[in-house]
Structures are given as C-alpha cells and as structure tokens.
Amino acid sequence: MTDSPKILTRRGLLGFGGVAAGGMLLSGCDKLLQSDKVNGVVRSAENATYRWQRLIGRDALAREFTAADMSPVFKANGTRDPQEPEYVAHAAEKFVNWKLAIGGLVSNPMTLSLAQLRQMPARTQITRHDCVEGWSAIGQWTGPQLGLLLKAAGLKTNARYIVFHCADNYGGELSKGGAQSTSIYYESIDLVDAFHPQTILAHGMNGAPLTVAHGAPVRMRIERQIGYKQAKYVMGIEAVSSLAGFGSGKGGYWEDRGYEWYAGI
Amino acid sequence: MATTATPATPYLFHRHALVTRITHWINALAIVFLIGTGLNIFNAHPALYWGQFGADDDDARRWLEIGSADAPDGSAYGFLRIGSLTVHTTGVLGLSKGSNGQPSAIGYPGWATFPGVRDLATARNWHFFFAWVLILNGIAYYAYGLATGHLRRDLLPRLKELRPSNIVHDIVSHARLKFPKGEESKRYHILQKLAYGATVFVAIPAMIFTGLGMSPGINAAWPWLLELFGGRSSARSIHWIAANFIMVFILVHLLMVILAGPYNEIRSMITGKFRVDPEKA
Ligand code: HEM
Numbered sequence: 321m322t323d324s325p326k327i328l329t330r331r332g333l334l335g336f337g338g339v340a341a342g343g344m345l346l347s348g349c350d351k352l353l354q355s356d357k358v359n360g361v362v363r364s365a366e367n368a369t370y371r372w373q374r375l376i377g378r379d380a381l382a383r384e385f386t387a388a389d390m391s392p393v394f395k396a397n398g399t400r401d402p403q404e405p406e407y408v409a410h411a412a413e414k415f416v417n418w419k420l421a422i423g424g425l426v427s428n429p430m431t432l433s434l435a436q437l438r439q440m441p442a443r444t445q446i447t448r449h450d451c452v453e454g455w456s457a458i459g460q461w462t463g464p465q466l467g468l469l470l471k472a473a474g475l476k477t478n479a480r481y482i483v484f485h486c487a488d489n490y491g492g493e494l495s496k497g498g499a500q501s502t503s504i505y506y507e508s509i510d511l512v513d514a515f516h517p518q519t520i521l522a523h524g525m526n527g528a529p530l531t532v533a534h535g536a537p538v539r540m541r542i543e544r545q546i547g548y549k550q551a552k553y554v555m556g557i558e559a560v561s562s563l564a565g566f567g568s569g570k571g572g573y574w575e576d577r578g579y580e581w582y583a584g585i
Numbered sequence: 586m587a588t589t590a591t592p593a594t595p596y597l598f599h600r601h602a603l604v605t606r607i608t609h610w611i612n613a614l615a616i617v618f619l620i621g622t623g624l625n626i627f628n629a630h631p632a633l634y635w636g637q638f639g640a641d642d643d644d645a646r647r648w649l650e651i652g653s654a655d656a657p658d659g660s661a662y663g664f665l666r667i668g669s670l671t672v673h674t675t676g677v678l679g680l681s682k683g684s685n686g687q688p689s690a691i692g693y694p695g696w697a698t699f700p701g702v703r704d705l706a707t708a709r710n711w712h713f714f715f716a717w718v719l720i721l722n723g724i725a726y727y728a729y730g731l732a733t734g735h736l737r738r739d740l741l742p743r744l745k746e747l748r749p750s751n752i753v754h755d756i757v758s759h760a761r762l763k764f765p766k767g768e769e770s771k772r773y774h775i776l777q778k779l780a781y782g783a784t785v786f787v788a789i790p791a792m793i794f795t796g797l798g799m800s801p802g803i804n805a806a807w808p809w810l811l812e813l814f815g816g817r818s819s820a821r822s823i824h825w826i827a828a829n830f831i832m833v834f835i836l837v838h839l840l841m842v843i844l845a846g847p848y849n850e851i852r853s854m855i856t857g858k859f860r861v862d863p864e865k866a
Contacts, residue, residue: 349621349699349700349701350699350700350701353700353707359710361714362710362711362714363710363714364714365710365713365714365716365717366710366713368717369713369717369802373800373802373803373806376803376806376807377802377803377805377806377807380805380806381805382801382804382805383804383805383808383811385637389637391638391640391642391643392642392643393640393641393642393643395640395641395642448637448638448801448817450799450801450817451630451640452629452705452709453629453630453705454626454627454629454630454821455630455632455634455638455639455640455641455818456637456638456639456640456817456818457638457640458637458638494703495628495629495630495703495705496629496705496706497629497702497703497704497705497706498703498704498705498706498707543801543805544801544802544804544805545801545802546801574706577706578704578706578707578710579705579706579709580709580710580713584800584801584802584803585713585799585800585801585802585803
C-alpha cells in the first residue's frame with residue numbers, strides 16, 4: 321500500500337498519455353497524407369503487389385463461369401451515355417463508320433471497322449467483373465483477343481505498354497471520392513496482360529451486341545484486374561514505351577486521380 | 586499461510602519475448618490503419634452480399650446495408666439493415682455530420698475512417714500497404730511462435746482448461762473484476778486464451794485470406810482460395826464480419842488492460858517485464 325500513490329500517478333500519466341496519443345492519432349492521421357515521403361512509402365506497395373502477382377500467376381487464367389452463374393442484371397457504371405458529338409454521331413449510325421485505330425510503336429498501323437472486328441476469330445468468356453467500389457457481377461463477353469490484333473500490327477521491340485483511348489469525357493463519381501475532374505477516359509496495361517488469352521476487345525455481351533451503357537461498340541476485358549481497367553468506348557489502341565505523355569502520366573483516368581495503375585487487387 | 590513458494594514481495598518477471606513485443610506493436614499500427622481505411626473502402630458500396638457476385642439489383646443476395654432515406658415527414662435518417670431488420674442509426678451510420686458540419690449521407694462517419702473524408706483511392710493505397718505490413722509481420726510472428734512453442738504453450742487452450750467448470754469460474758472472476766495474482770498471473774487463463782486464440786488463429790488469418798481472395802489477380806493464380814469462402818461477395822462479407830470481430834476484440838482488450846493495471850500491462854509489452862504481485866496484497 322505504501323507505494324500506491326506513486327503507482328497511481330504513473331498510471332494516471334500513462335492513461336492521460338494514452339488518451340492524448342489516441343486523440344492526436346485521430347486528428348493527426350490526415351496530416352500524414354501531406355507528406356510526400358509517407359505517400360512514397362505507401363505507394364511502393366503497388367509495385368510489390370504487381371511483382372508478386374506476376375511471380376505467382378503471370379499466365380494464370382481468370383476463373384470462367386457457366387451461363388447459370390450469370391448476374392440477372394449487370395450493373396452499368398462510370399459513363400453510361402457519352403455526350404461527345406463524335407461519339408453521338410457514331411452511335412446514331414450504329415457505328416457503321418466507326419473505326420478502331422491501332423498505332424504507336426507498331427510496324428503496320430491499321431484501322432478496323434466494327435464489321436471487320438466482328439469477322440475476326442472471337443473468344444467468348446463468362447467472367448466476374450469486380451468494381452473498385454466493392455460490388456461484383458458475372459457476365460459473358462465476346463470479341464477478338466487483343467494479342468491477335470497486336471501481332472497483326474507488329475509490335476516494335478521498344479513497346480512496353482498498350483494505351484486505350486476512349487470516346488467519353490468523364491467527370492468521376494461521388495462514391496469514389498478524392499480529387500476528381502473531367503477528362504477523356506483512357507487506360508493502359510503492360511504486355512503480359514495485353515497478350516493474355518482472356519484480354520479481348522468485347523463487341524458482344526451476354527449474347528447480344530454490346531450496348532451503349534456497357535461501352536459500345538467495343539470495350540476492353542482485362543479479366544485479372546479491377547473494373548476501371550475495363551475501358552469502354554475504345555476508339556484507339558496505341559503501343560508506347562512510356563506512359564508519361566498521357567493525362568497526368570499515371571496511365572489512366574482513375575490512376576491520374578490516385579488509384580493504382582496495377583489494379584490486380 | 587502460503588502453501589506455494591510465492592515470494593511475499595512483488596518482483597519483475599520476463600513475460601514477453603522481444604519478437605512478440607515488436608510484432609505486437611507493428612501489428613497494432615497496421616490494424617488501426619486497416620480498420621480506418623477498410624471502413625472508408627466500405628463506404629464506396631455500403632452493402633454486403635452472399636455468393637459469387639452482388640450489386641445494386643441483387644436484392645436476394647444482399648444481407649446487410651447501411652444507408653440513408655427520407656422519413657414520411659421529409660426528414661432524412663440513417664439506417665443499418667440486416668436481413669429484414671432495420672435499425673435507425675442517424676448520427677452514426679448512414680447519415681452523420683460531415684466535415685462541413687452539415688448532415689452527410691455516408692456509411693461510416695468521417696471520424697471512424699481514414700482518410701477522414703470519402704476517398705476510396707487513398708484508402709485503397711493505404712489498405713494494401715498495411716496489408717503487406719500485416720502479412721509480413723504476421724509471418725514473422727507465426728514462424729517465431731511455432732518454432733519456440735509460444736503459440737502452442739501460451740495461446741492454445743489445453744483440454745482440461747476447456748472444462749465448463751473452469752470457463753464458468755473464469756467468467757465469474759472476470760465479472761467480479763478479480764484478476765489472478767501471484768504465479769497464476771504469469772500465464773493466460775482460459776478466457777484470455779480463447780480471445781487471443783480466436784484472434785490469432787482465426788480472425789487475422791480470415792482477414793488475410795479473404796482479403797487476398799478478393800483480389801482478381803490472386804483469384805486467377807489461386808482460384809481455390811475464393812472457393813473456400815463461397816465466392817467473392819461472400820469473401821467480402823466474411824472480411825467485414827471478421828473486421829467487426831477484431832474491432833470488438835480491440836475494445837475488450839483495451840478495457841482489460843485498463844482494468845488489470847495499464848502501467849504493468851503496457852510496460853510488459855514494451856520492456857518485456859511484468860510485475861508479479863503476491864497472492865495477498
Ligand atoms: C486486420 C486486418 C484487416 C482489417 C481490419 C480489414 C478491414 C477491411 C474492411 C472493414 C473493409 C471494407 C468492407 C469489406 O469489404 O469487407 C476492407 C476491404 C478490403 N480489404 Fe481489408 N482488412 C484487413 C486486412 C486485409 C488484408 C490483409 C487484405 C489483402 C491481402 C485486405 C484486402 C481488402 C480488399 C481487397 C478490400 C476491398 C473489398 C471491396 O470492397 O472490394 N484486407 N478491409
């Protein structure tokens with residue numbers, strides 16, 4: 321009993337310190353976001369995830385489902401009805417004059433009509449789409465493999481990424497928060513995903529032509545990554561050696577707004 | 586009177602190994618951030634489903650939702666819906682005061698999330714950074730705990746400890762706020778073992794494996810992982826349930842530390858030294 325007053329003070333101090341530290345933690349946490357050093361360390365996790373996933377499953381296939389597993393309603397997200405005059409005109413003519421341009425670091429730049437794309441050997445796959453927000457939907461996609469097109473165009477040896485240029489001027493989404501502003505949607509992937517057998521230019525969905533809400537005439541399916549990589553309203557495909565020249569240089573609309581470029585998680 | 590060899594004066598006992606102490610604090614830091622960022626991530630789609638998929642129109646698969654709605658009189662309220670049960674949670678869940686002081690329709694309130702505003706991009710960056718920290722730190726902890734026998738010796742309940750009479754005895758002494766003294770205070774009693782064991786052997790591994798399972802990249806490489814949990818939307822639900830278990834564990838854990846003597850308890854996890862008091866103070 322003799323030393324209890326001392327213990328009480330120590331305990332009191334410790335308790336007070338604990339509460340104070342907790343309070344500082346809560347209010348001070350957001351301050352951490354202002355440090356470039358802290359952000360640099362935190363963002364290094366993306367590269368670790370990218371390397372790890374390439375190591376354990378570079379060529380692994382995304383799970384494919386059966387028709388019985390499909391979502392009754394496949395949610396359309398992001399841009400659902402582009403208002404850009406060029407796109408509106410194409411949509412009005414059912415995309416008969418629409419052309420997909422394949423260029424950049426390729427030996428045979430080319431343009432393909434929707435009819436030509438539809439004549440190419442197609443892959444049909446029933447896969448799960450995982451939105452970055454947290455919901456998932458299972459749907460069926462049909463279209464030629466990107467790898468086939470890139471082989472026809474002849475990738476140059478210094479090509480490292482494939483960039484997808486889209487038709488829609490997008491303004492973000494409240495649920496995704498953060499710094500959001502309007503700009504033309506674009507996306508990019510590495511060559512492992514570009515030549516992955518399930519990476520297709522989908523012109524068909526659930527057994528019908530792709531609708532405007534889901535990205536008509538053509539959208540990307542990159543099945544081992546999150547929803548924002550699945551660029552809709554694709555107008556052009558460009559092989560590049562660096563992502564620096566596009567948008568803010570992070571490789572995509574959402575990437576320029578803080579999201580991971582490698583979205584395998 | 587004492588029949589045991591307990592010394593009459595308090596003495597310091599080496600309770601926690603260095604590896605345990607270091608991994609404990611790294612784990613605590615990682616989990617604080619994983620919870621804060623996880624709740625921010627949840628706010629991007631504050632609903633949970635069972636099965637392979639789940640989205641807005643999948644009413645039959647949705648088992649939990651946090652949201653806001655308008656009452657017949659036009660006033661907005663926040664709610665938590667589990668199955669067919671709806672609880673009004675205005676001020677905390679669904680509708681709470683935003684950073685501008687105005688009511689804001691958001692799942693978890695800003696004070697519980699990291700960052701303190703709706704910011705899915707940053708929350709994801711930080712969640713996956715601390716996921717790496719949790720996993721690497723966890724590997725060190727489990728490897729050490731298995732190699733030294735710490736997990737088996739100190740955390741795994743013994744069969745005879747699981748006797749109902751022993752559990753009841755422990756519940757009663759906890760309810761009376763009587764914590765073991767002397768030699769008995771040197772080891773974990775059954776409720777402690779059950780709480781720590783459920784966290785270390787079940788909840789944390791469940792967090793890690795459901796977290797990894799939800800990754801579409803990992804799902805391609807290791808498809809069996811997601812099947813173990815019944816699909817991606819189920820894995821997300823289990824991730825949330827285990828996160829809630831961990832949040833409750835942390836609250837009870839902190840409460841117990843305070844009740845058992847925060848100075849001695851916290852010191853033991855920093856310096857390793859734990860003061861053993863004689864049976865009769
Ligand atoms: C103690 C550790 C952890 C806690 C408390 C925690 C908590 C949470 C919470 C509350 C959510 C939002 C709700 C939900 O989707 O269930 C979440 C989302 C998520 N967590 Fe964790 N987490 C932990 C560890 C991990 C780990 C180790 C990983 C990865 C390896 C991970 C990956 C994810 C992913 C991918 C999501 C997003 C799910 C989605 O909404 O699409 N988490 N976490």
